[in-house]
Amino acid sequence: MPVRWLPRPLGLGSWFVLGILVAAPLAQILLIAFVPAFGGADGTGMSAALRTHDLWNALGGTLALAFLTMCMTLALGWALAALMVETPLPVAPLWEALLLAPFLLPPYLTGIAWSLLLQPGGYFTQWFGAASAPLGQALYTLPGMAWVMALHLAPLAYLMLRAALLQRADSPRLAARVHGAGRLRSWLQIELPAVAPALAGAALLIFLAASEEYGVPAVIGSYAGVSVLATAVEESVSVWPVDLPKAASLGVILCLLALLVWLPYRRLSRVPTDSPQQRPRPARWSALLPVLVFVLLADVLPIGAILLTSLLRAVTNGITTTNLTLAHYADVLGANSVGLQALRTSLWLSLFTALAALALGLIVAGALLRRKAVPTPSRALDLLASLPTALPGVVVAVGLILFWNAPWNPLGIYGTPLILVISYLTVTFPYALRYAQVGLAASGAQLEFAASVHGAGAVGRFLRVTLPLAMPALAGAASVVFALSMRELVTSVMLQPPGTQVISTYIMNQFLQGDVGDGMAMAVIGVFSSAALLGLARLRLGRA
């Protein structure tokens, strides 16, 4: 019997919430892509988009970039995971934190950092002279972009593969070796199949993340001459001549690609996980060198470049005492400065998003819990709720523009900061939901019954039993949603209303055509702090 701690409208409420956040923008995209005339928009639809050179160019770029990124990330992640499992380093938590840190930096910032390091006249030229010029040229190519993204995504592959490597049992391998199988054979027949599901899962997840990525192509792609779907969609919306049906069509194609990858991943990720079966190995220093190299490339160099740039008067003049300054921080934090406004806007929007995501997450999680007895609609609701994980941010943005800016839509939300809240909500919703589900599961049916027996009403039970027990998970949800909203780039770029800048658009603007130092000072203040928050949330609750 399902626990009745909240009234019936819960189910209706969740369908409404998800309908607005996910289904309506998606439906609007499909409609405009296939029936352009409906939206009253000028431009071409799907049939025309399929015939343009532009689409195939961008699709090819996306596939090549995602595939290369996937290969590089898997190689990096697998090597690191194998090292850390076979020969764990002493002071494991420190190395663990350093290996995971690159994932906390938003990819566009990693891209900016590598541009600062490798561009002509950048730090490498200053430090190592002309010898580093080929490296600079290599950055502005497709493999260069893949490299930047791989550094960002490697921690993800590392986590997934390490878990798989820890779970694999020692005994079959030993048995094989005892019975005369060579190293290669036992690896091929015993070890590889054991990590294969995790490897496939990681590959799909990374392919998904890389194919949706907007930030790195936006920072590096235009110089590399690489076009991807995400930037092509953004361009058809925000560069004259606007072609919304074309944006919708490219968006649909990007979405299909993402779904094609995400659906099998979703099945794979349901494989039950066991506790570690391996004997812990003694810590040794032998893995130190490769791990140090990764930490240097993925943490020290990018973070150092950002910190350094935020402290230098003129980037090209090198590190001298006369060239060091705190002026960029003063610029960002000065009263009434654009930077401070952006920071404040981001803080408010993210806070509001976090609170709203909590409330909505609780509603949908409650409905999912209640509906366990009725599997079919629950599964549909579950699918709809986790769909945003697969939805590229750029597609969400196009959908929201088409839906909230439609001629028949009477609510004037498009063009106000509220549209940013809605987009952040859509993008971060799966995280809020997962944490809320964990939170609600914390109070079992017994406690509810006990409270009920002692005369507590539905509201009382919720406020005094369910909510307090769910609090730790909810705090985690709030901080994750908050931190992700603070760094969100693509929907902010596409939906920012006049007069409103947020942290990420400020940084991008300063990097692309303003003062890089100011942008990096903002990155240190706004992004590093939210990255630290994400890290803390993971430390305390992320293992849930």
Place this chain on the structure above:
Amino acid sequence: MYKRFLMLIVSLAATLALPVQAAQTLVVYSSGPASLARALARNFEQQTGAKVELYAASTGKVMARLAAEKNHPRADVVILANWTAGLALAEQKEVYPFHPADIAKRLRPALDTQGPFLPIGGDTVSIVVNTKKVNDLQSLDDWFALEGKAWHGEVTMPNPLLSGTASDFVLAFTARYGDRAWNYFKALKAEGTIWPGPNAAALRPVELGARSAMLSAVGHTSLKAKHKGNSLALVFPKSGTVLIPRPILIMRSSHDKALAERFVRYSLSEQGQKLVSSALLIPAVSAVQPASIWPDLSSVKFINADWQKLAAHRTQVLERFRRDILGQ
């Protein structure tokens, strides 16, 4: 616990109620330089007490935003980087005509161009080179000089779909030279020229020395970069360049045309024009001089451009550029 929850809900409600608009708000969309738009907005706010909401982006993005918002227009005043973009808006009946005689008679004659709106200033385009990589500036006094083996992988140009001045350069250039101009662009593409974005994005590789020359570089951005100490030189081809007026216009859909007119009047006042001059644009009003960093404009040859005529081909030419040159 109850109390904390209640407070949460109250603060939620309070935040929801926040985005109510202030009494007098003016929405301004402006293409670069963003610093000028910000300075104008700030001083106007101080003078009138009205609030200015500003969206600053490249001309291509401002035009895209206006097109995307057709159903729910928000902008009151629009500042663009090129005259034909303004004429395109006027053609779509989006512009509220404002060209009062008392301001028109104070305009610099070269910038006093026909149209239902006023110029806020002007700018021009040149070839910008990195002097550490190019010594012989004399050889560059022709627009067609950037073709050939020596320039392989060395040239950039702003994307005319984003940069207003680059789009008017392409319009005037192709109108004057026809197929020769188109073949030149194709040759540039074949030799590895990039169109990475608006002016700042195209100038950066030249500034840093990764590439040596930029075609159709707008004056204020190049002069600012040069002033910062970068080794750059502006070359104005002998065959002549174009002086491109930058329109400031009031949208027909504006809710507060009186306030919008005040903003335009302020922008063309002596005080506003001094801000224009210090943003390194050529002021629209003849009483205010261009910044001293500008080369002597009487020594530069300007060709007469019939913007009305060029505007008629704007969509066609840009579409062709997008398809044939950018390959999109």
